[in-house]
Ligand code: SF4
């Protein structure tokens with residue numbers, strides 16, 4: 001079995017010991033690696049009685065068979081645990097160089113349980129593991145921690161994944177940060193890390209990654225590169241990355257603005273990728289083995305933030321801190337981005353919590369006194385920056401905002417809980433669901449709560465009716481405002497996303513494969529890659545079924561935690577309030593969720609009434625043990 | 639005749655390290671930056687990515703430093719070669735190289751240095767942004783002198799109505 005390291009590192013921080021164990025080929029053939037293998041481990045080791053912040057929760061870091069190879073975008077790692085933010089499945093992933101280094105150190109997965117008696121960090125150098133004191137690092141921000149640790153271990157090539165003050169202070173949506181700015185941000189994985197007194201993981205490896213058939217592997221990777229370089233999206237993506245989306249989404253009328261009150265923002269151009277490109281970016285940057293440099297290094301040369309420099313931001317930060325809060329001051333957004341990176345906080349959730357507070361303020365549900373004198377008028381950038389500090393250190397109203405929009409809405413009361421833009425406790429991205437129905441369905445059903453990257457069904461923007469009929473049986477699949485076949489679209493793209501997250505391949509790359517001019521199907525490429533890399537003979541159907549299995553075990557995990565169809569929904573606003581007239585091509589849209597849900601459960605083989613997987617479905621996917629486990633909790637459908 | 643070499647432009651380098659994995663693959667058909675002959679130096683807080691590789695020095699410090707004469711060149715070639723049977727793996731060459739362009743192989747402990755892939759550099763072929771090029775220093779200098787001449791003459795060109 002090539003490409004894998006074949007090893008898992010287990011650490012018990014309560015006992016202060018660790019062991020290395022083999023990962024069986026049979027298990028890898030079931031769950032692939034990365035997110036998939038993490039989710040399977042989580043299902044097996046973390047039951048519904050486990051409190052996310054207790055020593056019993058297991059923090060799992062995983063990489064996949066492609067990680068560390070030359071394959072485009074094969075650089076990500078996934079960190080999973082039960083989420084303290086949502087109480088259900090938590091995971092997040094990030095790119096950069098940490099994932100490959102884990103592989104070069106000879107590992108596919110690191111599973112950490114227990115709680116150290118005092119702050120520590122893990123030092124993993126090739127085969128050796130040390131638990132080291134981190135008392136001197138506690139309280140330090142992400143940048144300081146990263147740089148100090150590289151110095152301390154005496155190797156500037158070591159890769160650090162660490163937490164910042166937000167996690168230490170118990171903010172429920174703190175992430176794990178690597179390369180200073182790449183943050184596995186969602187669902188509070190940094191918060192879990194802090195609960196274990198684990199400040200950082202420092203990894204260095206020099207072991208080679210071997211593949212089964214080098215020439216064939218190299219040939220497939222060159223084809224992938226060719227597809228990327230010849231894509232009509234290449235120039236936009238490799239100069240502006242995700243920030244290129246601000247202006248087009250605004251023109252289509254669904255750039256999240258003023259906390260979802262509308263889909264157009266008059267300040268859009270001021271916070272756009274074009275503005276960043278023309279006035280702030282100095283060069284483009286990429287993660288490991290990536291031919292598509294979507295990241296950018298910016299410098300602010302003058303003004304009140306003169307000298308501020310760093311990588312980023314992503315579209316999500318522009319949309320969440322910017323238009324969602326009515327902020328059109330790009331330099332303040334860059335400053336906010338920098339703070340969020342250093343504190344180690346999820347920018348999507350932070351933006352949503354602040355925007356929610358702003359809407360509550362406008363409606364008179366929150367008073368200036370409650371806010372300690374802060375004026376939360378839309379667009380007040382200074383107030384946004386102050387609130388970020390207050391949340392990270394849980395000062396004043398920041399304490400109430402430190403647990404996300406759902407809990408903050410409940411605290412404010414008077415109907416504010418209904419305004420919170422979240423599903424299953426996780427905040428919705430800066431993508432307005434009313435303007436894209438497959439995305440809306442994705443938010444409603446995804447296993448970690450409202451999320452786009454669990455499917456990223458970009459196909460609904462393709463307008464390619466012919467391909468839609470061929471792939472999904474109805475031309476509507478290719479149009480964002482249509483409903484028909486969206487259940488099928490989401491099912492397919494959820495499985496592709498599970499494959500990408502488990503291989504691992506960055507979704508910016510897998511999305512490019514899906515696009516013009518060649519429209520690769522990911523399972524085809526993945527089947528060939530796995531043959532060349534690992535030596536497995538798996539048909540594209542088998543490979544796609546791995547994705548389906550991963551989705552099902554994740555669903556089983558959240559079902560075991562109490563999730564059913566009633567939780568697969570969207571906040572009322574999206575179901576009832578049409579987008580206002582100024583939203584042009586998206587004006588008048590709501591989301592008619594129920595018919596899409598019916599179709600989705602149908603194609604998934606899940607019970608329509610409860611949304612719980614049927615035993616027959618689980619058994620078809622070799623998940624009999626999962627079915628038995630659900631049955632033992634009285635949670636199986638048939 | 640002047641030989642080609644790897645010339646790097648850190649302004650264009652994205653830091654992707656494709657060159658590193660490509661180099662390891664070209665030499666051992668594995669992916670392992672630790673055995674790459676090219677090294678992308680990263681200073682993350684200031685965004686610096688600097689591809690560093692053998693400079694094919696006229697007066698090679700590594701060859702001079704070797705206490706047993708294991709490093710050598712053949713007539714007319716710039717590439718530093720190794721007599722592995724006499725190499726004592728002491729690392730004197732690594733210490734001597736002013737650019738840190740030689741490292742010891744993590745497993746064999748023998749020094750490894752860029753061999754230009756017999757004239758078809760794997761790293762250059764993989765670089766997405768042409769941050770590294772296989773050219774002579776004279777060619778590199780010409781590109782730069784042209785660019786700087788154009789930049790310095792922008793106002794003249796404008797007064798002529800020339801657009802570029
Ligand atoms: S030319 Fe060949 S040997 Fe030299 S650094 Fe590039 S890939 Fe490595």
Ligand code: SF4
Nearest residue numbers: 651652654655657765
């Ligand atoms: S391949 Fe090119 S862009 Fe990437 S790190 Fe190497 S020199 Fe820089």
